[in-house]
Amino acid sequence: MSENKETDCLCFYVNGKKVTENNADPETMLLSYLRERLRLTGTKYGCGGGGCGACTVMVSRYQPGTKTILHYSANACLLPVCQLQGAAVTTVEGIGNTRTRVHPVQERIAKAHGSQCGFCTPGMVMSMYTLLRNKPQPNMEDITVALGGNLCRCTGYRPIVDGCKTFSPMCFVGTHDIDCVFQEPPPQLFDQEDLLPLDPTQDLIFPPELILMAEMEPQVSQLFRGERMVWVSPVSLEELIQLKTSHPQAPLVMGNTNIGPDIKFKGAWHPIIISPTRVQELFEVTKTLQGVCFGAGCSLSVVKALLEGLVQEIPEEKTEIYRSLLQQLGNLGGQQIRNVASIGGNIVSAYPNSDLNPVFAAGNCTLNVVSKRGRREILLNKDFFVGFGKTSLKPDEIVLSVFIPVSRQGEFMRAFRQAPRKENALATVTTGMRVMFIEGSSVVKELSIYYGGVGPCTVSATKTCAAVIGRKWDEQTLSEAYTQLLDEISLSPSHPGGQVEFRRSLTLSLLFKFNLQMLHKLWEMVWTGSLFAPIGSLLGQSGDDPVGRPIMHRSAISQATGEAVYCDDIPKMDGELHLVLVTSTRPHAKILDIDISEALRVPGVVDVITSKDIPGKKFRTFTGIDEGILAQNEVSCVGHMVCAVVADNRKQAKRGAALVKIAYEDLPGPVFTVEEAIEKQSFFLPQRMIERGNVDEAFDKVDHIYEGEIRLGGQEHFYMETQSMVVVPSGEERELKVYLSCQHPTYAQESIAETLGIPSNRVSCHVKRVGGAFGGKVTKTSIIACITSVAAWKTGRAVRCVLERGEDMLITGARHPVLGKHKVGFMNDGRIIAADLHYYANSGNTADESLLVIEKILLHLDNAYNVPNLRGRSVACKTNLPSNTAFRGFGVPQSMLVTENMINDVAMKLGCNFLFPEQIREINMYKEVSLTHYKFEFDPKNLLRCWDECKEKSDYGSRRKSVAQFNQQNRWKKRGMATIPIKFDIFSVRVSVRQAASLVHIYKDGSVLVSHGGTEMGQGIHTKMQQVASRELHIPASLIHITETDTSAVPNTCPSAASFGTDANGMAVKDACEILYQRLEPVRKQNPEGTWQTWVTSAFIQRISLSATGYYRGHDLYMDWEKQEGQPYAYFTYGACCSEVEVDCLTGDYRTVRTDIVMDIGRSINPSVDIGQIEGAFIQGLGLYTLEELKFSPSGVLYTRGPSQYKIPAVCDIPLQFNVYLLSGSDNPHAIYSSKGIGEPVLFLGSSVFFAIKDAVAAARVEAGMVGTFTLNSPATPERTCLACNTPFTQKVRRCHQPVSIHSLPQPIMLDPNPSMFANLNMEFSYCFHLTDLQT
């Protein structure tokens, strides 16, 4: 085929409609095509790199060979449109909608409360939908595998899985089916009686035209020509060989999961791309007695399915290599990645930490390659992998197929991997190990060990293998092998990705795992109850009153159908421009010059906005400290916003931004860590201090004094919807309409007005919904909105700014990392008499809300404990990292971790008398009406009730014993438990956030429109406001509509933050509704038998106003830092949580076996929404304390800028058994309908998993002969956990050349009795709660 030919026409279907594209651009991915070209905005952008699943669609293709249709889920963000010839794409819009018929998947995820902010929901729906197309009655494993590639930041996954589980005949939620592990009747958060049945006849049929095209029309090669790239798609092997001969450097794009991210994130560029996805030879599979040969184009899912079949079909001893591959394939990427990534692509990509290559290499697999010179066979071994991303293939060679042999008699193979997250995360170290014994003996005939993650490519442990071959597989041999291995796999301290000690440890401990299993082989050769009140059984409450009932999130259905409109779903305006920010590449430097000339020459670029363009105030002032909107003379972190390029589209703006040249002069001594800040006294002032009693004197009177410290890393918000806004100048009287995704529209309004130098009445901010925020969309959004508004102001055109995930993570900051130090004085009986705590928060380059965060840290340092002499000091460190900001909990999760760690240390110090920290906790807990350290009186009754109930429900006592027993029986797996209490304040001392307003209109037809100041971010505030209005107006909720949050409807609103949105706005809505209801009283009296409709009509005729504003003044709170006393909060939310984990000491991997949470949330307005908040916050906390790690380069560059580097919890991280109980009989006079704020408190309870891990680590250390206190910093990642366990292998790495004592190793034949635990992904979630006596 000539590459000079004209561009072809691309033909595919989307949602049953034919799409013909005459100008298909090879650089266009399906996601942007759907969203921008076809205006199908249900498919969302979350990361652009295949890591989050928000963009999941179903692709269907007709297979002429088998005359079947293949359906698979795929990430639209990595799917080039040019690859879609002949395919049928189904998006969330194609399966159901509210106008015609909602699909059962959409309905069930929504009704099961699996959609909070809803941004992940379309992706979840499509993953599940595709599963059902292939398997209408899936089991639990199918469901968790299907959802494994989809991230959700809000729900904690349990309700999503619950909704999906209703399709499983084995696990129908709400029945007493035998396969369910519920011990008591399961709870009913949703009514399963009226769910739509799954009806395959309602699905879109595969377009007959595509079948005809595939069957009848000759397949011809295609060429698509874009602006910068040419895409060639041959149909025959000959053509492919020819193309590769003429363009040896052109990549063969199969799944595009390597090439795509390289182009997108690393700026790779290929003038020609060859796409051989239509070359049949690349997809052939041949099974022989010797093994199986997969065409190189086969997707990893196809490989997995075929291998799964083979291990069932052929004798087990022949399937060692197949089972090892399956082991790796099960955890490689998400389902969407496996569905498109090809086996050949995986091999040729030659990732250093490829999971498959070590197995292929150790398993003696071969490649069949073809080129113009003919065919040849290549053994996949150490000679094949020659460097980072490099193989010994010649540039023009094409991998035709991969041959995987059956295993022989006496041959055994295993694969292991350790990754930051169990699933959908590239491995830290991964390995394939194969041994063959001489028949009838334990003498090693062949040994092959390959590792990934310990060098630039897949690495062979050749010398180690050679040292073992010919010898008996016994402890002596293996002991020497560890020493040899340590010598052989030596990593330089600058190994990419770091973690050198951990990686080296893993190489040893994975070999040890192999050893254990081989010794075993050789030896062989010789979830819970519910006390849920049924829906509708709320005593004394009218059946119409929705308050206290588990009402579905009011937008859940439209979120699930993709109809819900997020900011970037707003259609493009006429003449709209796109804005891309230019940020600093230096941590601390003077700006000498900003050269925008080249950027302005890029076609489509309209302007570059710098600080000089700001007509009004060039800075924002938070807590009294100014913060520049755009850097003027100096930058103070990498990621500091310097200027912004506006262009006709995003691509052009990005190109322009890349061409802005900023000349810097580095300033000396940037500060990154809190230690450096302390040394240089680099602080935002004032520092804070609070003291009760006399700490110094008390230290003289105690039995013991102990000093310790703990570090807690930051946490990225990772809201699924990145920062997004559209600013639209109206064209007259300096009016601007701003549509944005933010928590505090009033603040954005004020900021924009001041920046532009216009009154606030010209700016209206509109928030329809927010795709997750968690504190990250208050100040940062406002600053970006100011910049976008300046651009709109200057150009007079609408401007859209939607940050890419990497930009968002770089620019917008995170939770404050904290270094906490404690000095604690305590008695032999466990009483803590004095504690002195210091907190150093890393604020980054600007103050933002840091001074409020450090205050909150001090106000919470007592948590649940009555320490008579207590002192706390906190300081906000000014560093050259991106400015940190509010994050769910606002300093409390950091503060309390330090306190609980102190308690843990006391328990460990007193080890012989007090075995468990829980006892120390109980001894020191507030027991009666008490004063806090800031002299605020409260009654801890419900705190103690939560604690006691948690211990009882979790069966703490007997499980503690089982844990001890387990630990005695297992050397390499340890279990740990921890029970943690919480006392969390609600409301805030800040006046600005202590009030709320609402506006309620009743229309003549009886429908009601409610506006209030809260923003809907997934926390269900609009649903609760609808419930409030329904109760107060005595009308069904269906008559009430909650409109967008709009500063022109309800002015001077407070942020939706600090768990008080419902408390404040609920009271304001209640106020307005009460006014209206009272106004209607005369007409009700005139016509007592009338209906709402007749009363409204009469009221209108009688000229009674049907519109009212409501207002809530909030509590009179104060905090006097001089006197160190106050009433900074209205009330406390209490809770307790018990978690149990199992840790694999060899790798640091852990699994939460069970979590029981008891929360006092007063009388819940909506239990399903509140439970959603509890579970979501817990899982977010679990992520904070055990998983999520922000990594910076030594020069302050954030490395972790997407889901591939930064791991938030996925579906595989939910506790295997998860129980939530709501405390009954709790009243709260301080908030609406006696409810309590719940959004934030539970996040801290995720630390129960951290302390349970620490407990397990302590047990491991005891066996290593180490008793007493030790530091485990947060997050307790596998790396930290493994190193803290101090196994013989980590010790050996530390000592390096000292031989490991064989006797320090365990009895080898003994495998841990519970080895299957980590394989048990077939989890059952169980949960339950008390519905409290919720009547008013």
Ligand SMILES: Cc1cc2nc3c(=O)[nH]c(=O)nc-3n(C[C@H](O)[C@H](O)[C@H](O)COP(=O)(O)OP(=O)(O)OC[C@H]3O[C@@H](n4cnc5c(N)ncnc54)[C@H](O)[C@@H]3O)c2cc1C
């Ligand atoms: C989100 C995500 C998660 C991932 N997780 C994991 C993981 O956990 N473990 C893991 O091992 N990998 C993981 N990967 C990597 C993934 O497995 C590989 O990117 C994939 O297998 C490559 O296959 P592809 O078909 O997409 O390759 P493409 O991107 O299409 O091509 C990759 C390279 O292979 C070459 N190539 C492809 N086919 C041939 C052929 N027949 N002959 C010669 N050259 C060929 C191309 O020229 C190109 O250079 C992940 C990737 C992503 C995006």
Ligand code: FES
């Ligand atoms: S946007 Fe495609 S996977 Fe995240």
Ligand code: FES
């Ligand atoms: S509901 Fe899943 S990300 Fe918000």
